[in-house]
Amino acid sequence: AQKVTQAQTEISVVEKEDVTLDCVYETRDTTYYLFWYKQPPSGELVFLIRRNSFDEQNEISGRYSWNFQKSTSSFNFTITASQVVDSAVYFCALSKGGSEKLVFGKGMKLTVNP
Amino acid sequence: DGGITQSPKYLFRKEGQNVTLSCEQNLNHDAMYWYRQDPGQGLRLIYYSQIVNDFQKGDIAEGYSVSREKKESFPLTVTSAQKNPTAFYLCASSIAGLPYNEQFFGPGTRLTVL
Numbered sequence: 001a002q003k004v005t006q007a008q009t010e011i012s013v014v015e016k017e018d019v020t021l022d023c024v025y026e027t028r029d030t031t032y033y034l035f036w037y038k039q040p041p042s043g044e045l046v047f048l049i050r051r052n053s054f055d056e057q058n059e060i061s062g063r064y065s066w067n068f069q070k071s072t073s074s075f076n077f078t079i080t081a082s083q084v085v086d087s088a089v090y091f092c093a094l095s096k097g098g099s100e101k102l103v104f105g106k107g108m109k110l111t112v113n114p
Numbered sequence: 115d116g117g118i119t120q121s122p123k124y125l126f127r128k129e130g131q132n133v134t135l136s137c138e139q140n141l142n143h144d145a146m147y148w149y150r151q152d153p154g155q156g157l158r159l160i161y162y163s164q165i166v167n168d169f170q171k172g173d174i175a176e177g178y179s180v181s182r183e184k185k186e187s188f189p190l191t192v193t194s195a196q197k198n199p200t201a202f203y204l205c206a207s208s209i210a211g212l213p214y215n216e217q218f219f220g221p222g223t224r225l226t227v228l
Contacts, residue, residue, distance in 0.1 A: 043204075095213035107155075
């Protein structure tokens, strides 16, 4: 069965610190997709990135970067020089059985203090 | 602006009452989803629909019902059979029911049973 583990439940940092959010997944599928979503205090989830199982290239988008390693079944997310606006709950998700259904981790609450 | 609207934002219900949560999208997406979020938990799929007049149960469908009479609308009814309905409910949509399509989320409805 598919499973996503976000071991950290809550992290608090000071502005400008770098922070890494861990995501470990389990699946028997050979083709799958991994996602990161951000949930700000307003409530709606915002899509950040998608990665398919055949693409292990790391990706950088501004202050955000993602490290996908199939060997360790991990898809970690790093925020460089964090800002107060990064405060949110972050979810890692995995496509379930080749379908559009997603399995979500429990989320990690990030608080960035000024 | 294209997006997903959910109403109401807050909803209070007495025990034993059915209540319907609204979800409308103008993104012309085929697939729509309902999730439940409990504190400290990830999102859990209640129901999803890939096309009009068709929908499937998710992981926690008991005590809930849906309809999909129009492409843009996917209302969720929380029935009196749902034992613990107090939660945050999120509606989402995607272009098509494919595993690599990101899902777009509405702002959510917070349901409280009194």
